[in-house]
Amino acid sequence: MATLIFLLIAASIAWWIWERSHRRTHSVPPGLQEKITLPFDKEFELYHNSFSLCSKKTRVCLAELDIDHASHHIDLIETGSYENLSRHFLAVNPQGVVPVLVHHGHPIYESHEQIRYAADHAGADAEALVPDDAALADEMQAWVDRASLIGDDPIAEVSVSAGNCVPGITIPLFSAMIAEIPIHRIFVGLLFHRLKERPMIFLTMKILGLRRLGGMKPAAKAIGSAIRHMHLHLDALESQLEKNGGPWILGDMFSLADVSWVVIFDRMREADCAEVFLGPELRPRVAAYRDRLFARSSYAKAIWNHEHPTVARGTQKLREAKAADPALRALLAGTGTTQGDL
Ligand SMILES: N[C@@H](CCC(=O)N[C@@H](CS)C(=O)NCC(=O)O)C(=O)O
Structure with missing residues (x-):
């Protein structure tokens, strides 16, 4: 028996060394x-x-x-x-x-x-998504950057970009989704991921489950901080839409800036937190802008048509957990007791 266990361990280590040499990151x-x-x-x-x-x-x-x-x-x-x-x-x-x-x-x-x-x-017939005017193109780029997911640890850069607030606001949805993934698949990440903290976070969420999320101080802090910074980025967007009168970030021209923001609003929908940011009386210009983005055919073609069943089930599970747990509801509304620092 001991020999068999020894052989199994030796074979596993040999497999891992062999695989690692073929999965260099x-x-x-x-x-x-x-x-x-x-x-x-x-x-x-x-x-x-x-x-x-x-x-x-x-x-x-x-x-x-x-x-x-x-x-x-x-x-x-x-x-x-x-x-x-x-x-x-x-x-x-x-x-x-x-x-x-x-x-x-x-x-x-x-x-x-x-x-x-x-x-x-893109071909000559394609819609122009970058303005010819250099100053306007710079303005567009600033809004693209403000929606980008930058760096290996986006949670650390929430003040820089709304895109970096997205992992934080997605933690509850991640937690709901990972519940249906077999745990051994997460170990593949621990063995081969370049950034081990990513699979570690999923493993922790898998073990603790959605209902114990609020008790995980680092998770609660990351969620609180992401929510608070997202509010600030959206305030800036509300001012921009007020300043130029919309309908798009640059005014009349639909650009890469709008392409970059539609996905953030879609994540709010999936993570069941759109109301937190764009509920009644909150940022009416951004809410109307989001609706215009969702009405474009590119949204149906590139997002809606790709909806993954695990995501839909995760959103539903998250809704149910929030309905059953006021503390989780407060945490995800940004009014919980453990808040991130601004
Ligand atoms: N800054 C990169 C971010 C790329 C990135 O982190 N992608 C995520 C999905 S949005 C990913 O592939 N994560 C897989 C993992 O880390 O295991 C970009 O904008 O393309």
Whole structure:
């Protein structure tokens, strides 16, 4: 028996060493990588996940530009498994994150780079999503940046961008979704993820469950801080829409800034917290702007048509947990007792 156990352990360690040597992860520079050429069938190809915020952004952009592309869905642990850490995906992006846009076989990393690249390389008939005027283009870029998910630890940069507040406001939904993922799949992340704290967070959420989220001080703090900073970013957006009269961030012109923000509003819908930020009497211009974004065909094509069943079930579970637990409700409304620092 002891020999069998020893052999099993030795075989597992050998497998892990072998796999690790074939699943090397490292950070990658943003933008177009001309020196890398991947196999491709279509001029544009997109590696993405139906639930991922950044993937949605690039999908909305491709839909707005009407760019035909091959689609490769990559699972993340929230939607089922760590396919983003598989050998085949790490060959596309050794950083192990989605989305990756590929043009003529060359990958473009970082979604905010991808949307700019797509806008600059769309056909002559495509809608212009970047203004010609340099000052206006700079203004657009500032709003793109303010919606981007930046850095390895976005929770640490919530004051910089509304995009970085998104992981914090999604914690309850993550917790609801991870409940249906078998625990052994999370271990794949512990073995191979470049950023071990990410699978560690999922493992903790899996073990504790949604109902004990409020008792987890770091989680409650991250949620509180994300909510409070999101309010500040949305105040700035309300002022911008008031200043230029809308209907879009730059006024009359629909641009990459709007492409970048629609996905944030969609996450509020999924995470069942839209009312916290855009409820009655709260920021009427932003609420109307959100409705206009949702009415565009790019929203239906790039977001609604990709809805993942795990997300829909997670949202429902979250609603039920909130209905049953006033403390959780208060925490997710930003009025709980454990709050993040501004
Ligand atoms: N700054 C990057 C963020 C990429 C990123 O973190 N993607 C997330 C989904 S939105 C991901 O792939 N997470 C998988 C993981 O870390 O396991 C971008 O804008 O593309």
